[in-house]
Amino acid sequence: AQSVTQLGSHVSVSEGALVLLRCNYSSSVPPYLFWYVQYPNQGLQLLLKYTTGATLVKGINGFEAEFKKSETSFHLTKPSAHMSDAAEYFCAVSRSNDYKLSFGAGTTVTVRA
Amino acid sequence: DADVTQTPRNRITKTGKRIMLECSQTKGHDRMYWYRQDPGLGLRLIYYSFDVKDINKGEISDGYSVSRQAQAKFSLSLESAIPNQTALYFCATSDGREGYTFGSGTRLTVV
Numbered sequence: 631a632q633s634v635t636q637l638g639s640h641v642s643v644s645e646g647a648l649v650l651l652r653c654n655y656s657s658s659v660p661p662y663l664f665w666y667v668q669y670p671n672q673g674l675q676l677l678l679k680y681t682t683g684a685t686l687v688k689g690i691n692g693f694e695a696e697f698k699k700s701e702t703s704f705h706l707t708k709p710s711a712h713m714s715d716a717a718e719y720f721c722a723v724s725r726s727n728d729y730k731l732s733f734g735a736g737t738t739v740t741v742r743a
Numbered sequence: 744d745a746d747v748t749q750t751p752r753n754r755i756t757k758t759g760k761r762i763m764l765e766c767s768q769t770k771g772h773d774r775m776y777w778y779r780q781d782p783g784l785g786l787r788l789i790y791y792s793f794d795v796k797d798i799n800k801g802e803i804s805d806g807y808s809v810s811r812q813a814q815a816k817f818s819l820s821l822e823s824a825i826p827n828q829t830a831l832y833f834c835a836t837s838d839g840r841e842g843y844t845f846g847s848g849t850r851l852t853v854v
Contacts, residue, residue, distance in 0.1 A: 639783065664842070673747075673833060673845040674786075720785055730776065730801065731843065733785035 632657045632723040636734035644742045649693075649708040651737050653721035656702060663704040664722040664731065665695055674720065680704065691715070716741045746770050747846035749834050755852045756824050764819045764849045766834030774838065775817040777801075777809060780831040780848070789832075792817055824853040 637652040655661055662681050666674040678689025685697040691714075695706045704721060721734040747768045756762050768775065773794045778786040778801075788801030790809040798809060806828060808820045821828055834846040 634785075636785075673847045674843075675845075676842060679842060722786075730788055730791055731786075733778075733787070735783055735785045 632661065632725065632732045634721050634723050634732055634734035636719075636721050636737050638737055639735065640738045640740070642740045642742060643711045645713060646710050649706075649711045649715060649739065651706040651719050651721075651739070653695075653704045653706065653734060654702050655704060655721070655723045657723055657725070659725045662724045662726055662729075663695075663697060664724070665689065665693070665704075665706050666720045666722060667691075668718045668720065668736075670717075677706070677719075711739075711741050713741050713743065715739060745847065746844050747834055747836055749832075749846035749849050751849060752847065753850045753852075755854060757854055758825055760824050762821045762824055762851070764832055764834075764851070766817045766819070766846060767815050768817075768834075768836040768844070769815065770836050770838070770844055771814070772836040772838045772844075773814065774836060775811070776835045776837070776843075777807075777817070777819045778833045778835065779803065780833060786833065789819065821851075821853075824851075826853045829853045 633656045635654045664679045665677040678687045680687045680697045688694045693708045718736050718738045720736050722731040724731045750765045776791040777789040780786045792811045832849045835843045837843045
C-alpha cells in the first residue's frame, strides 16, 4: 500500500522567494512519485514525476523535486516564486506510471507581492 | 475540445435523488478513474476501470456505482445522494507512458 503526507496545509511566500513544499511517502514497492498543481476552478495539471533514474527531477514552470529514498521524501522547490504560482499543490504516489494514485492532502500556496 | 470532458460542471441536487456524473475521453486510453476531492483530504479514489470489462472499487466506493459504457466513457452514479457526498469530483484517464490526464471536475452539492 502507498500513502503520502504533505507537511503544511498552507504556505505563504514573498514574490521572488524560495518555494519549498514537503512530501513524505510510504510505499511497499519502489514508488512512482508525482507533483500536481491545481489552479482555482481547474483540474489537476502534472508538474513533474519521478519514475526511475535521476533523482533530481525538473518540471514545468521552474519547479523541481528530489527523490530521497533514505528519507522517503519528494520535496518540491522553486527558487523564485511568481504570483502565478499561487495554487494548490498535491503530492501523489503510485506503484507505476499509470496505476491508481494515492494523494496527499494538498498544500495551498499564496504569494505575497 | 478537452481530452477529458466531465458533465455537468456544476450540479445541485436534493437528498435522496439519483444523479449521474458523466466522463468521456479522447485520449484512447484504457484506464479510467473517478476521484473525489474534499478540502484538507486531497483526492480519494472512488472507482477505477482498466478496460471495459474490468471495474474495481477504490478506497471510498460506498454509496457510489459506475458504468463503463465504452472505452471512452465512464460514468459515476449516486443512487441516493446524501449531503456528505457534496464534493468536487474528478475523472481521469491514463496509459503507461503519459501518466494521468484529469478532467476539469464536477462540483456537486447535495442539499
